[in-house]
Amino acid sequence: MKRVYILLAEGxxxxxxxxxxxxxxxxxxxxxxxxxxxxxxxxxxHGLVTLRCDVTLAEADFNDGLALILPGGxxxxxxxxxxDVVCRVVRExxxxxxxxxxxxGAPTVLAAAAVAHGSRITCHSxxxxxxxxYSYVGDSVVEExxxxxxxxxxxxxxxxxSVAARLVDPETLSRTRQGMEL
Amino acid sequence: MKRVYILLAEGxxxxxxxxxxxxxxxxxxxxxxxxxxxxxxxxxxHGLVTLRCDVTLAEADFNDGLALILPGGxxxxxxxxxxDVVCRVVRExxxxxxxxxxxxGAPTVLAAAAVAHGSRITCHSxxxxxxxxYSYVGDSVVEExxxxxxxxxxxxxxxxxSVAARLVDPETLSRTRQGMEL
Numbered sequence: 213m214k215r216v217y218i219l220l221a222e223g224x225x226x227x228x229x230x231x232x233x234x235x236x237x238x239x240x241x242x243x244x245x246x247x248x249x250x251x252x253x254x255x256x257x258h259g260l261v262t263l264r265c266d267v268t269l270a271e272a273d274f275n276d277g278l279a280l281i282l283p284g285g286x287x288x289x290x291x292x293x294x295x296d297v298v299c300r301v302v303r304e305x306x307x308x309x310x311x312x313x314x315x316x317g318a319p320t321v322l323a324a325a326a327v328a329h330g331s332r333i334t335c336h337s338x339x340x341x342x343x344x345x346y347s348y349v350g351d352s353v354v355e356e357x358x359x360x361x362x363x364x365x366x367x368x369x370x371x372x373x374s375v376a377a378r379l380v381d382p383e384t385l386s387r388t389r390q391g392m393e394l
Numbered sequence: 395m396k397r398v399y400i401l402l403a404e405g406x407x408x409x410x411x412x413x414x415x416x417x418x419x420x421x422x423x424x425x426x427x428x429x430x431x432x433x434x435x436x437x438x439x440h441g442l443v444t445l446r447c448d449v450t451l452a453e454a455d456f457n458d459g460l461a462l463i464l465p466g467g468x469x470x471x472x473x474x475x476x477x478d479v480v481c482r483v484v485r486e487x488x489x490x491x492x493x494x495x496x497x498x499g500a501p502t503v504l505a506a507a508a509v510a511h512g513s514r515i516t517c518h519s520x521x522x523x524x525x526x527x528y529s530y531v532g533d534s535v536v537e538e539x540x541x542x543x544x545x546x547x548x549x550x551x552x553x554x555x556s557v558a559a560r561l562v563d564p565e566t567l568s569r570t571r572q573g574m575e576l
Contacts, residue, residue, distance in 0.1 A: 227551070230412045230443070234547065237442055260419055261412065263443060316575075317474070336575060364575030365416065368550055369409070393498075393518060393534070393546030 214241045214379055216311075217272065219301075220265055221248040221292045225285030227368045228315050229263065231234075232281050235372035239380045239388045246272045248295055256383040257285040269297055277370065278379060280305040284316020284336060284364070303327055311377045313327035313363040316357040319343060322359070333361040371392075395560055396423045397556040398493075399454065400462040401429040401483075403436040403474045404426060409499050409550045411445065414463050417554035421562045421570045425463075428454045430477055436502055439467040456479030462487040465488055465497020466546070468517060475506035485509055488540065495557045501525060504541070515543040551576075 218232060231385060236243045243374040247254045247265035255262050274280070280302060282292060292298050306312045319335040320342045322328050329345045334354040352367045353360065353374050362371035377385050400414060429436050429447035430518045437444050437511050462484065464474060474480050484507040488494045496503060501517035504510050515528045516536040533540065535548045544553035548550045559567050
């Protein structure tokens with residue numbers, strides 16, 4: 213079974229995390245939820261929900277991962293980019309040509325990890341100033357090479373479908389969309 | 395603070411539930427999560443996530459609720475419509491002119507509760523046959539009187555915004571959309 217990893221830090225945006233988890237499950241892709249801290253239970257931004265993860269960052273073996281997903285949310289994206297291990301994992305995925313997908317504030321993790329400088333990206337309008345070394349595009353979803361970026365929570369489902377489109381065949385993607393009435 | 399209630403049964407669709415919880419929180423509306431069973435912890439469809447609710451159905455006092463939200467998901471919507479108390483609460487909201495919002499398979503709960511017969515509705519394509527006494531419209535979101543229905547998980551964010559639009563002023567709605575980059 214194809215496998216991807218999603219990194220969850222305290223303060224993640226719940227729909228930005230849940231949409232990829234749901235859409236990729238529907239498309240037959242295993243999504244491993246990785247808690248950045250020591251606890252498997254991670255609170256979303258504003259404490260709206262608590263998500264039980266599958267493994268902690270210390271335990272996770274990312275070798276079988278086809279993609280790495282970085283949700284935004286405040287302070288989730290700040291907690292991601294301030295974590296050296298997260299930045300190292302992002303570099304490993306990106307430099308090995310595997311997909312890295314970041315939404316909302318999470319494209320700033322790319323900058324912290326020092327990958328994909330100069331790439332066309334999008335991000336939440338509140339963090340554009342943090343993306344100086346990148347070519348900001350005002351689109352909702354931007355794809356360049358093995359990088360997918362998206363603007364914010366309202367784009368979560370399109371973001372998730374863009375990731376799915378890289379991992380499954382067109383028929384599976386079409387069936388996934390139909391099941392969601394898209 | 396304005397308050398709405400969302401009913402969560404084992405097997406709810408996680409994005410259909412999370413999008414209203416997130417969007418309405420952003421719009422300044424309190425969303426009370428009501429677990430249909432005896433446990434506050436409710437598993438979403440396919441066990442993807444477990445959501446900790448605020449109250450159980452037996453404890454909930456719906457008097458201060460401006461709206462009732464019914465997510466779909468299989469077998470979540472079946473567990474909702476098979477629950478007599480759920481059907482009674484749906485009738486109470488609908489007949490008192492308060493908003494009832496149902497997505498995916500959850501419009502069938504309206505039929506089980508015997509409310510709004512003849513109304514224009516939409517629903518997941520797999521349950522159209524269950525909506526014989528209603529006027530099925532193939533749109534993504536359908537609004538008629540104090541009823542909002544939506545087709546499926548891919549429409550979750552639009553569904554949530556349609557509910558928000560009934561509860562908050564246009565400026566707040568606009569700010570909510572902007573914060574989500576819509």
